[in-house]
Amino acid sequence: MDKPHYFQLVYDVTSQIPKGRVTNYGAIADFLALGSARMVGWALNKCSLDERKIPAHRVLNRKGELSGRNAFPTPTTMQERLESEGIRVIDNKVIDFDKVFWHPENILANG
DNA sequence: GACCTGACGCCCC
């Protein structure tokens, strides 16, 4: 296939993020052993071109900032979606990032 | 083919 195989892996992990929870690029990169969080962000950037729905808005940087908001239809789409799921966002940063943080390891924990 | 940039993250100062 044309796209790197890890694209699907990133999409799959991102799709498993529970509603109302968020994670960061590093956690996904570490879980998939990609070796670089940049690859996750790059894959998610291209995910918009993909036909399947991927909750890319639930993936933030390590500081809990909406660093990818600019890649959405509008710069506020990411924040709107997060707030729609009960996540508070102020100044492009998720409030209580630690509490709503979700780690890919939880997939193995079956929830 | 070399250099720079990017939805990142950690180490060092």
Added chain:
DNA sequence: AGGGGCGCCAGGT
């Protein structure tokens, strides 16, 4: 605790 620099993989110029 805050700021700056380097490493990471891939793409574009």
